[in-house]
Amino acid sequence: MKQDIAFIQREELKAKPEPVSLGFGNYYTDYMFVMDYHIDSGWHDPRIVPYEPITLDPAAMVFHYGQAIFEGLKAYKTADGTIQLFRPEKNMNRLNESCARLCIPQIDEQLLLNAIKQLVSIEKDWIPEGEGMSLYIRPFILATEPHLGVRPSHQYKLLVILSPSGAYYGSQLSPVKIHVEEHYVRAVIGGVGHVKTSGNYAASLKAQEEAEEKGYAQILWLDAKENKYVEEVGSMNIFFKINGEVVTPKLNGSILPGVTRDSVIQLLKHWEVPVREARISIEDIFAAHERGELEEVFGSGTAAVISPVGELNWNGKSIVINEQQIGQLSQRIYDAITGIQLGKVEDPFDWTVKVDRVESVL
Template structure:
């Protein structure tokens, strides 16, 4: 993002902060936001932190018509000593650039993007909730802003970061969910945009999710888009299965998003000497493992829930229980360990956490 100097405009009147208890996800936003503009030939410029506000775009801006956009999602946590902590933020900005490359969008300077995020959070430190299970959700994103009704990469962009305090994902402890295996709709295929974090992937998933919810299921389990045979993702999360003592997760194949939580779970399991494999796994194999009693646990991983145990899945009209519908021992251990690292309740042997101290930042 070039030589970055951040201009700051403070809001004149600060918002009332919502009560932490029962706060809805993504409905409340902090007082300020970060914006940078990109112009072809000039690069990134006009880096600024301004009061949170609507943005003005030309009606023919490319984002509205051709969907050229990418985004990320991560969290800031307040530890018991009052410090604010980021979990592997450099991984999010690295992945954002991978998404940008797929969507023909300009790369951001990852180090400077992280500095911009730190500066924004330093201003909004009071917005980071401290109650158990709460956090400040961070949404960096980029949109194509050039006014042009033509199918071509935009020559102008905005990169923005907004912040939203969020409550605990689990209100009464980690609870397993019921999922519906999707046999009709397709989320993504290899060679498409499934490995990028772009809006179109999520728009394509809404119909199946709506159908699943109408049938009483919390999430959709997506199969590959060609044979509809191999497991890919669950909802907007990566998915893991413990079968006969071995943990298996679908290998990244070009249509699966490489989750930061997924990567962290794999690294933790290997550090614990738990057998773990990244490979293709079919629904047939999963069902056979369940019927043979070898399917010990199943769980999704993602920024919002961290770990979401799966207690039941439905495929082709049949229902299959996982661990009698209860959360598994490994799932709970992973959740406890990872959230402990994020919030500072546990040591960080991997060096994943960046601590934002008052007026300074240090890598732990």
């Protein structure tokens, strides 16, 4: 059933930060989208309201049993001033996949996408213009029912907040040093590694902290059962170019199906570059390096788009990839995806969605 989205205007708008100071996730726009769920009335009361703190009961189930999921996508401003999103329907689909896994009621994907378009349209002046800059969009859902019994909540709140952002990494395309994690695990098959739930990220913090203490920017996760098969790098998917072929770990239930990951695979196929999804061990990667066949390694994700890897450390042994320089293919992929996002190059896949085609806010 169609629901109108109400709009409550704030009395005074915030001062916007200087683009050079943005970083990632440090500033928030004037408005946010909110919608509530109750077991008796379903999802209801969609509204765009002034950005402000929310109040929750101390017994809200999100605090105790972790029913919380989120998504991440971006809005971009092209050279002619057009505002567009990149494959937002994939994020809406994945949000519902996360809902299903955590026993959260499904959302109306078209309603939420239209709400995001309206919110971005209202906040268009917050979209920074410049290389690597965008308006980051964070939809999330949390369990709000005050109840201490272990069961799915009967009440939820869905919010969308916006954050003007610079490049995710200060030197985005400078290859980074990665530590292969052998003690901690990110996720297990049958668990929740394939969805975006907050607990996944909380569980990763200890390993990340220890890697940073050793001088590494990120960690490469191995599988939880045999501790030998490559899964993800940090909060990104991972790709290896070996002897002319690109290989990425096959989705198995513990790996997040990244939107950028899927975009990279489609681009490579479009370019007729050999690409394969497979179960690949860390031994295979180091053996390929020993043979002189490991040409490039890079991560992919919404925030960074492409993050090249210049060094891998596993079991006390370090290998350097491509002389710690970004590879030609990595650069080509980055240029193609960001070019499509910013309207600089042709979009042969119809990935972009223009924000100006939205219904009026009431």
